[in-house]
Amino acid sequence: MNSFWIILxxxxxxxxxxxxxxxxxxxxxLIVLALTNLNNIIDIFDKDGGKExxxxxDETGQLYEPFKKQVKLINKDIKLSPFEGSVDNAEKAxxxxxxxxxxxxxxxxxxxxxxxxxxxSIADSSMFTDLNTSLQQVKTMLAASQIQLTxxxxxxxxxxxxxxxIALEKNAKTEEELNQAxxxxxxxxxxxxxxxxxxxxxxxxxxxxxxxSRVMEILISSVxxxxxxxxxxxxxxxxxxxQLAVFxxxxxxxxxxxxxxxxxxFMGVYGxxxxxxxxxxxxxxxxxxxxxxxxxxxxxxxSLVSRIEDVQQMITPMTLLVVxxxxxxxxxxxxxxxxxxxxxxxxxxxxxxxxxxxxxxxxIPIWEALIGIGILVATITILAIFGxxxxxxxxxxxxxxxxxxxxxxxxxxxxxx
Amino acid sequence: xxxxxxxxxxxxxxxxxxxDLSLEIxxxxxxxxxxANGAGKTTTFRMILGLLDASGGKITWDGKPIxxxxxxxxxxxxxxxxLYPKLKVRDQIVYLARLRGMxxxxxxxxxxxxxxRFKIPEYENKKVEExxxxxxxxxxxxxxxxxxxxxxxxxxxxxxxxxxxxxMLKEAVLSLKENGATIVFSSHRMEHVEEMCEHLCILQKxxxxxxxxxxxxxxxxxxxxxVIHADFSLDSLKxxxxxxxxxxxxxxxxxxxxxxxxxxxxxxxxxxQGFIRKFSLEEPSLNDIFIEKVGDSYE
Numbered sequence: 001m002n003s004f005w006i007i008l009x010x011x012x013x014x015x016x017x018x019x020x021x022x023x024x025x026x027x028x029x030l031i032v033l034a035l036t037n038l039n040n041i042i043d044i045f046d047k048d049g050g051k052e053x054x055x056x057x058d059e060t061g062q063l064y065e066p067f068k069k070q071v072k073l074i075n076k077d078i079k080l081s082p083f084e085g086s087v088d089n090a091e092k093a094x095x096x097x098x099x100x101x102x103x104x105x106x107x108x109x110x111x112x113x114x115x116x117x118x119x120x121s122i123a124d125s126s127m128f129t130d131l132n133t134s135l136q137q138v139k140t141m142l143a144a145s146q147i148q149l150t151x152x153x154x155x156x157x158x159x160x161x162x163x164x165x166i167a168l169e170k171n172a173k174t175e176e177e178l179n180q181a182x183x184x185x186x187x188x189x190x191x192x193x194x195x196x197x198x199x200x201x202x203x204x205x206x207x208x209x210x211x212x213s214r215v216m217e218i219l220i221s222s223v224x225x226x227x228x229x230x231x232x233x234x235x236x237x238x239x240x241x242x243q244l245a246v247f248x249x250x251x252x253x254x255x256x257x258x259x260x261x262x263x264x265x266f267m268g269v270y271g272x273x274x275x276x277x278x279x280x281x282x283x284x285x286x287x288x289x290x291x292x293x294x295x296x297x298x299x300x301x302x303s304l305v306s307r308i309e310d311v312q313q314m315i316t317p318m319t320l321l322v323v324x325x326x327x328x329x330x331x332x333x334x335x336x337x338x339x340x341x342x343x344x345x346x347x348x349x350x351x352x353x354x355x356x357x358x359x360x361x362x363x364i365p366i367w368e369a370l371i372g373i374g375i376l377v378a379t380i381t382i383l384a385i386f387g388x389x390x391x392x393x394x395x396x397x398x399x400x401x402x403x404x405x406x407x408x409x410x411x412x413x414x415x416x417x
Numbered sequence: 418x419x420x421x422x423x424x425x426x427x428x429x430x431x432x433x434x435x436x437d438l439s440l441e442i443x444x445x446x447x448x449x450x451x452x453a454n455g456a457g458k459t460t461t462f463r464m465i466l467g468l469l470d471a472s473g474g475k476i477t478w479d480g481k482p483i484x485x486x487x488x489x490x491x492x493x494x495x496x497x498x499x500l501y502p503k504l505k506v507r508d509q510i511v512y513l514a515r516l517r518g519m520x521x522x523x524x525x526x527x528x529x530x531x532x533x534r535f536k537i538p539e540y541e542n543k544k545v546e547e548x549x550x551x552x553x554x555x556x557x558x559x560x561x562x563x564x565x566x567x568x569x570x571x572x573x574x575x576x577x578x579x580x581x582x583x584x585m586l587k588e589a590v591l592s593l594k595e596n597g598a599t600i601v602f603s604s605h606r607m608e609h610v611e612e613m614c615e616h617l618c619i620l621q622k623x624x625x626x627x628x629x630x631x632x633x634x635x636x637x638x639x640x641x642x643x644v645i646h647a648d649f650s651l652d653s654l655k656x657x658x659x660x661x662x663x664x665x666x667x668x669x670x671x672x673x674x675x676x677x678x679x680x681x682x683x684x685x686x687x688x689x690q691g692f693i694r695k696f697s698l699e700e701p702s703l704n705d706i707f708i709e710k711v712g713d714s715y716e
Contacts, residue, residue, distance in 0.1 A: 006515050014504075214499020218560060221466050221493040222516040224485050396468065412430060413469065 003223045004231045011206065011235030016242070025243055029250050036254040052127060055083035055099040057090055063105045063113055063138065070134035078130060094120060103131060111146070113139050178361065181279070182333055185360035188283045189333075189353055191244070193326045196290050196352070197319060199240045200298035206232060207302030207395075208311045216395045225395055226388040229303075233295045240291060282359045282369070289376050290352025294318065296380060300387035303394030304406045325350040329357045336361040346372055348379035418444045418479040418567060420465070420599060425474035427460055427623075434460040436623040438474070442601060442616065447594050449614035450603035451703075453711055457623040458603040459496055462570050465601070466493055478568060489518035492566030496573045496603075498557050502546035506532075506556055509545060510563055517564040524563060531559040535585060551582050558586060562593060569593060571602035575609055587613065607703040617703075619710055626710040631703075638701050638709075643672040643680050646695035647687065654683060669695070673705065 015021055034041065058064040068080045083090050083102065090102045101119030108114045115135055117128060144154050207229075210216045219228060301314045328350060332341040336358060345354040355372040358364050393413030397406065420442040427435040435457040442448045450458050463469040465476055467484050476482060483491060500509055507528065514524035532538045535555045545553055554577065562569060574590065575583045591613065594600055604610055610617055611631065619627040627634055640661060645651055646669035654670060655663045659679035664671045674680060680698045687693065 003516050003518075006512070010512055210501075213502055214495070214497040215501050217468075217495040217497065217499070218493065218513060219516070220468055221491070221495075222485075222488050222513065227485075396463070 004227050007223065007228055007231035008235040008238070011232050012238050015202070015206075015236065015239050021239070021243075025246060028243075028247055032247055032251045033254055036251060036258055039258065052078050052100045053098070054078060054080050054131070055090055055093060055102045056080050056105060057083050057085075057087060057102060058105045060105060060107050063107075066138045066141065067103075067105065067113075067134060070137045071131065074134055075127070075130045078127060091118065094118065100124075100127075112142055181276075181361050184276075184279055185357055186333060188279070188360070189326065189329050189357065192283070192287050192290055192353055192356065193322065195240055195244070195287065196294045197322055199236055199291060200294040200318065200322075201315065202239075203233060203236050203295050204298040204302035204311050204315050205308065206236070207299055207391075208305050208308050211303065211306055211395055212308050220392075220395055225392040229296075229299050229388055229391050230384075233292065233299055236295065237288070237291055244287075279360050282356055285373065286352040286356040289373065289380065292380050293348065293352065293376065293383065294322065296383045296387045300390045300394065303391040304397070304410060306397070321349045325353045329353040332357045333361070346375060348376050351376045418599060420478045420568065420601070421476070422461075422465070423475045423477075425461070425464060425471050425476060427457070427464060427469065428472045434623050435464070435471075435620075438620075438623070438625055440618055440625070440628065442599060444599055445594065445597050446616060447590075447600045447602070447614045449610035449617035450601065450620065451605075451607070451610055451617060451707060452603070452620035455622075456620040458620060459572055460623075461620070462493075462572055462601070462603070465570065466491065483568075488516075489564060490567045492517075492561040492564065492569040492598075494558060494561040494569075494571045494574055496576075498554055500545045500553065500557060500560065503544060505542050505544055506548075507541045509556070510560055513560045514563045517566075519564045527563050527565075528559065531563065534589065535559075551578055554578060555582070555586070558589070562589075565596075565598075567598055569598050569600045569602075571600065573604060574602055575604065575606065583609075607707055611703045619707060621711050627706060634706065635700055635703075638706050639676055640673055640701055640705070640709075641677060641680065642699040642701055642705065643674050643683065644695060644697045644699060645669045645672070645683075645687070645693065647691060647693045649691040651687070654687070657683060657686075673701075 056064055056067065058067075064080075064082055071078050071080055080103075083093070083099075087102075087104065090099075093099050094102055101117055104116040104118070106114045113135055117131060122128065141154075149157075210219065297318050298315055301318060302311060305311055305314050325344075328341070328344050332338065332354060335341065341354060341358065344350045345358050347354075351372045355369060359369050390407055390410045393410030394406070396413055397410055420440075422438055422440040425435060425438045426433065438457075438461065440448075450461070452458050460469065464471050465478075465483060467482065478487070481487070504512070507525070510528045511521055511524045514527070515521060519527075528541070529538070532541060537552055537555060540548060540552065540556070545556060548556065558574065561571070571590070575586060578586065587609070590600060590602070602610075602614075614631060616630050617627075617634070618625050629637075645654075651670040652665070654660060654672060657679075659675045659682070660672050661675060662673040672683075674683075677698065684696060
């Protein structure tokens with residue numbers, strides 16, 4: 001077998017077998033499963049403890065029924081029951097834990113509702129808000145009937161205004177589509193961001209480990225450093241694809257299983273109902289290109305250090321580039337057509353995330369995406385040629401080396417003159 | 418399969434690491450490289466292996482430069498020892514052997530033979546980091562020779578080993594030579610080179626100061642060592658004409674003299690002065706030659 005493939009599979013299989021890789025993969029699979037089964041999980045916890053028991057002490061005798069009706073509309077999980085007895089008794093019942101809280105209903109001098117809520121703690125603000133809103137509705141109805149508005153007049157008063165957004169550009173995404181795209185792009189951006197950081201780190205560590213354990217000198221006397229570098233990059237790339245394939249297939253099947261319940265939930269809003277094939281294709285392209293860009297960078301940075309402790313320091317500037325790209329992309333989610341975003345999408349170190357954001361969110365001409373990809377590929381090629389030369393010298397360099405001056409030294413080592 | 422270095426020079430910026438080095442290493446011979454730290458031994462090896470490009474000159478083996486197409490014929494033990502600490506001995510050797518173009522099954526049989534030979538068969542499935550330094554070095558040696566190289570380059574193969582292991586490794590190196598490998602090795606230890614090499618080269622600051630076969634080097638050096646143990650004071654001999662160097666010891670005196678004829682004169686001079694316990698004329702050791710050529714700064 002060609003030595004390129006021997007190194008590739010050696011890297012791949014050895015990394016695949018490491019405990020940390022298996023644990024991260026399993027943990028992420030669990031998270032994916034949890035996310036896609038969110039509705040079921042919430043149901044399990046809500047089976048018994050979900051209902052909140054609230055006692056209502058209605059002094060007026062006429063507010064309880066309309067109040068209960070309103071509460072039911074707003075939140076099905078709040079269970080109201082009338083309480084017969086004194087306020088003291090009711091408070092005792094709360095203290096004993098039979099009720100979550102009590103609502104005292106009364107009328108003020110204008111014949112409008114007046115209420116007090118008592119509970120052991122008032123930390124649960126969402127329930128209080130629900131109760132408050134319900135009572136507000138009751139009050140509005142009462143007040144309206146006092147000034148003799150008809151139901152039809154009342155409805156008119158509360159009717160929402162009609163206000164529509166329309167994009168004039170042909171094929172522009174509708175508001176709904178934009179929302180969907182945003183969710184999908186957001187998730188894919190995260191995947192690109194994390195993978196690039198994680199796997200680029202892995203490569204730098206791998207190279208530095210071989211250097212610091214001094215096995216490098218044997219390796220480069222058997223196989224050319226350039227071949228080694230690319231075998232390693234492709235090997236780890238294969239690893240990342242394996243991991244992604246596991247996540248995606250687990251996510252996809254789990255998602256299919258829970259399709260019905262999820263479509264109604266937040267996932268539907270965020271565009272997971274039907275995923276456009278184009279977006280996925282671009283995601284894969286930009287994922288792979290982004291990986292190669294940063295992996296090459298990481299490999300030659302890793303070749304410059306001689307101790308593993310120095311790796312982080314060396315690749316920090318690179319990590320910052322990734323973070324910057326991600327930040328800009330996050331900003332761009334809200335304003336994808338800003339000229340700032342357009343410009344940065346052509347800067348190769350940001351292209352994988354920002355150009356992807358643009359193709360995912362906007363309808364940009366295909367040549368723009370292709371130019372971005374072209375610049376990216378050209379940068380990767382230049383970086384690979386330059387990186388390979390640095391790598392070749394860098395792996396022979398030992399000693400105090402954690403500055404960028406070493407790039408020059410490494411290049412000098414490979415020079416003939 | 419002669420390894421030839423012709424006017425090889427290597428410069429790092431303004432610094433000249435190897436300066437106009439010309440050597441010829443005959444096939445199936447053992448060649449010793451001597452030199453102080455920083456003399457350019459490792460740089461020379463790296464150039465021979467093609468890891469570094471020479472700034473000038475030519476290196477050929479069997480008329481062709483050494484590159485990755487011949488890597489399965491070449492074995493290399495670097496000065497800085499290193500293996501994958503987390504990998505098992507077996508996986509390690511198989512991986513490195515495969516990179517040198519060996520089949521997996523063959524590498525495994527070869528590995529077993531070597532482990533038995535070094536009396537450490539139980540380490541096959543241990544991780545390298547669990548082994549002692551000496552044993553790691555044996556594994557490293559196996560990694561360099563497992564694919565039966567025709568050209569073996571050993572950078573300080575015996576450093577850091579106890580005498581028993583040095584003997585074991587020496588025997589292994591000699592048996593490789595008998596099997597037809599050309600071996601180039603460097604050492605700080607003169608006695609190893611003296612004992613094992615037919616040809617040698619002493620490097621100083623990148624240029625060869627002595628170069629040739631061991632016998633010739635000794636012969637052409639001319640000077641001899643004279644050891645005299647006697648009951649009377651020999652201090653007067655220190656300034657005797659023809660004595661280059663002298664060192665008083667507990668039992669007598671060690672002299673370095675310009676030639677055999679001086680010994681004859683000295684013997685005549687002292688024979689009547691009293692009882693002479695020992696009078697011995699010795700070949701110069703490589704150590705003497707080294708110190709003479711490279712200077713006393715070296716220890």
